[in-house]
Amino acid sequence: MEQTIIDTANHLAGYAAKAARVKVVAAYPITPQTTVVEKIAEFVENGEMDAEYIRVESEHSAMAACISAAATGVRTFTATSSHGLALMHEALHWASGSRLPIVMTVVNRAMGAPWSIWPDFSDSLSQRDTGWIQFYCASNQEVFDTVLQAYKLCENEQVFLPAMVCLEGFILSHTYTPAKIPSQEKIDSFLPPYKSGWSLDVDHPVSHANLVAPDWFMEFRYSIQEAMENAKRLIPEIDRDYGKRFGFEYGGLVEKYRCEDADLVLFTMGTMGSDAKIAVDKMRKEGLKVGSARIRVFRPFPMEEIRKLIGNAQMFATIDRHISFGMEGFLATEIKSSLLGQKDTPKVAGFIAGLGGRDVSSETIEKIAKKSLKWMDTGKVEEETVWVDLRK
Amino acid sequence: MLREIRIHGRGGQGSVTAAELLAHAAFIEGKSVQAFPYFGAERRGAPVKAFARVSDEPILLHSQVYSPDYVIVLDPMIYKVVDVTEGLKKDGIVILNTVKKPREIGLKNCRVASVDATGIALELNLLVAGSPVVNTSILGAFAKATGEIKLENVLKVINETWSGAAGEKNAKAAELAYERLIKGWEDSA
Amino acid sequence: MSKVPKSRKDLPLTPLSYPTFGSMGKTGSWRTFRPEVDYSKCTKCTICWVYCPDAAITRQNDDSPKIDYDYCKGCGICANECPVKAIKMRREEE
Numbered sequence: 001m002e003q004t005i006i007d008t009a010n011h012l013a014g015y016a017a018k019a020a021r022v023k024v025v026a027a028y029p030i031t032p033q034t035t036v037v038e039k040i041a042e043f044v045e046n047g048e049m050d051a052e053y054i055r056v057e058s059e060h061s062a063m064a065a066c067i068s069a070a071a072t073g074v075r076t077f078t079a080t081s082s083h084g085l086a087l088m089h090e091a092l093h094w095a096s097g098s099r100l101p102i103v104m105t106v107v108n109r110a111m112g113a114p115w116s117i118w119p120d121f122s123d124s125l126s127q128r129d130t131g132w133i134q135f136y137c138a139s140n141q142e143v144f145d146t147v148l149q150a151y152k153l154c155e156n157e158q159v160f161l162p163a164m165v166c167l168e169g170f171i172l173s174h175t176y177t178p179a180k181i182p183s184q185e186k187i188d189s190f191l192p193p194y195k196s197g198w199s200l201d202v203d204h205p206v207s208h209a210n211l212v213a214p215d216w217f218m219e220f221r222y223s224i225q226e227a228m229e230n231a232k233r234l235i236p237e238i239d240r241d242y243g244k245r246f247g248f249e250y251g252g253l254v255e256k257y258r259c260e261d262a263d264l265v266l267f268t269m270g271t272m273g274s275d276a277k278i279a280v281d282k283m284r285k286e287g288l289k290v291g292s293a294r295i296r297v298f299r300p301f302p303m304e305e306i307r308k309l310i311g312n313a314q315m316f317a318t319i320d321r322h323i324s325f326g327m328e329g330f331l332a333t334e335i336k337s338s339l340l341g342q343k344d345t346p347k348v349a350g351f352i353a354g355l356g357g358r359d360v361s362s363e364t365i366e367k368i369a370k371k372s373l374k375w376m377d378t379g380k381v382e383e384e385t386v387w388v389d390l391r392k
Numbered sequence: 393m394l395r396e397i398r399i400h401g402r403g404g405q406g407s408v409t410a411a412e413l414l415a416h417a418a419f420i421e422g423k424s425v426q427a428f429p430y431f432g433a434e435r436r437g438a439p440v441k442a443f444a445r446v447s448d449e450p451i452l453l454h455s456q457v458y459s460p461d462y463v464i465v466l467d468p469m470i471y472k473v474v475d476v477t478e479g480l481k482k483d484g485i486v487i488l489n490t491v492k493k494p495r496e497i498g499l500k501n502c503r504v505a506s507v508d509a510t511g512i513a514l515e516l517n518l519l520v521a522g523s524p525v526v527n528t529s530i531l532g533a534f535a536k537a538t539g540e541i542k543l544e545n546v547l548k549v550i551n552e553t554w555s556g557a558a559g560e561k562n563a564k565a566a567e568l569a570y571e572r573l574i575k576g577w578e579d580s581a
Numbered sequence: 582m583s584k585v586p587k588s589r590k591d592l593p594l595t596p597l598s599y600p601t602f603g604s605m606g607k608t609g610s611w612r613t614f615r616p617e618v619d620y621s622k623c624t625k626c627t628i629c630w631v632y633c634p635d636a637a638i639t640r641q642n643d644d645s646p647k648i649d650y651d652y653c654k655g656c657g658i659c660a661n662e663c664p665v666k667a668i669k670m671r672r673e674e675e
Contacts, residue, residue: 006412006415006416006419006425006427117432118432170431171431172454174428174429174431175426175427175428176412176415176426176427176428177425177426177427177451178419178424178425271454272454274452274454275452275453275455277452278453357431359455361453361455362453
């Protein structure tokens with residue numbers, strides 16, 4: 001039976017793991033992720049969820065346990081943040097290379113030092129090369145829906161890759177909003193039982209991910225790249241199907257808002273994409289042709305969607321909630337990369353905002369847009385990367 | 393219409409729960425809602441904040457609350473160490489848990505309402521680990537002071553959250569706070 | 582309390598903290614209830630001094646307790662532990 005509850009994104013991720021009939025959860029607590037696994041532990045304890053909950057002693061062990069569990073052919077889930085994710089780093093590579101469709105909720109929290117518990121994307125984005133699919137959510141409802149969509153995607157035989165469902169710490173993880181949970185029957189018909197591509201079986205012993213010499217290694221890696229390309233095609237299909245069944249969809253790879261005739265397109269990720277709509281509406285009322293594009297999926301990177309947004313736009317402004325030291329924000333780099341070689345490309349202005357949880361309001365986004373519009377008019381991007389509201 | 397509420401309390405007093413219950417009551421009345429704590433490490437006894445948003449439209453905002461329409465202060469000592477009127481909208485309402493009458497509190501540029509929620513808790517023996525529970529009664533006071541939510545929905549949400557004797561006591565506290573709340577801007581105050 | 586930098590140029594390489602007396606400020610303002618000692622009942626057993634989690638009780642020369650109300654948070658542990666119930670928790674005056 002469909003129900004509406006008022007709860008946090010973390011708890012909803014727990015509800016989603018339950019709805020997905022996950023069989024194994026191995027996790028280690030870290031602020032601000034803890035309430036995801038506390039909720040799951042509650043469900044397992046009171047029998048609402050038929051799953052094995054493995055208490056491990058670190059995030060590295062959590063991922064190792066997930067790899068092993070997924071390797072036996074069962075649906076597996078975990079969650080972490082920040083340094084916890086970083087601690088799993090080598091295992092992340094192993095999980096994707098083993099082609100195991102683990103779904104992990106990453107509750108985004110800044111990497112230290114200095115120590116921070118507040119949100120930015122430095123944790124998940126520094127893992128962008130590990131072969132994991134990455135989703136970035138902008139609402140509690142989207143977190144619930146995306147966990148389910150992720151399993152559907154990852155378990156597709158053309159994909160078989162693990163996925164991170166990212167949500168900003170505190171902004172979503174600890175914020176209560178209403179959300180709809182569809183009936184279990186409807187969810188089961190959307191997400192059938194997991195059929196693995198390979199699995200460990202004591203009756204048919206096999207070892208996996210074995211040593212590959214240079215003469216075949218590239219081909220294994222190429223198949224991961226192919227899987228990512230397949231994911232790029234499947235994600236919008238799954239999102240649309242989910243929308244038809246449950247009434248919620250998010251634009252597939254990129255959630256576009258009023259971009260059709262825009263002079264300026266603002267690129268964001270996560271909740272900034274939601275607040276950007278408020279800024280866009282306000283500026284549109286003032287007669288400014290601004291649109292916003294929220295990058296919902298960072299890996300695989302939606303190059304083609306970016307190119308489609310060129311339209312008549314003269315300016316792209318990217319708002320990055322992290323920085324690659326010594327270079328620029330990742331969104332800025334990847335968007336510029338997507339534009340190379342295309343016709344009539346807009347200029348690109350890169351902005352860094354919201355690091356370590358610095359609040360980003362729709363007013364801040366409006367300021368970013370107006371600065372970009374000014375540069376658009378003069379035809380010159382005065383600064384390649386602007387750190388927004390930096391203290392003097 | 394969007395209303396933003398800031399709640400000042402002490403860690404462990406249930407400020408976050410108060411925000412959630414308020415949001416829940418407004419949700420029953422068909423509003424879009426959001427409730428969240430001040431995002432940070434919290435210690436039992438330290439001053440903390442929680443927030444709620446209530447709107448007729450879906451809420452796309454995720455930024456912090458800077459100019460609340462209403463402020464709730466759960467502890468009588470807080471307004472002496474924290475500026476509870478910071479950012480408060482013009483003619484905003486501050487509802488305080490205190491034995492003092494509104495005009496004795498001395499907050500400027502706002503409408504002030506007060507109720508002795510601690511006293512009500514002690515009267516009803518509504519204690520948790522020896523500390524008086526004030527976060528449920530203050531919602532009754534909020535309903536009376538602002539008219540933004542109905543008392544009946546506050547009671548509904550309380551009874552849905554706590555069952556049996558606990559539910560009854562908390563609901564009674566909210567009713568008493570509703571009756572006893574004094575609005576400083578009314579002549580009789 | 583900590584030094585608040587005036588500008589970015591005042592920042593150290595990484596945040597540095599040094600031990601400071603009462604670094605959270607006068608936490609006595611956190612109280613709802615305050616402990617009051619009835620010295621006529623007090624047997625100077627020093628149990629309250631031992632149990633105070635914030636070291637807000639000092640042991641006088643004659644072993645009687647002195648409560649530092651600048652830092653006492655009103656947790657009530659002293660009143661709870663006193664074997665002769667010489668400490669009462671009273672509602673803090675507003």
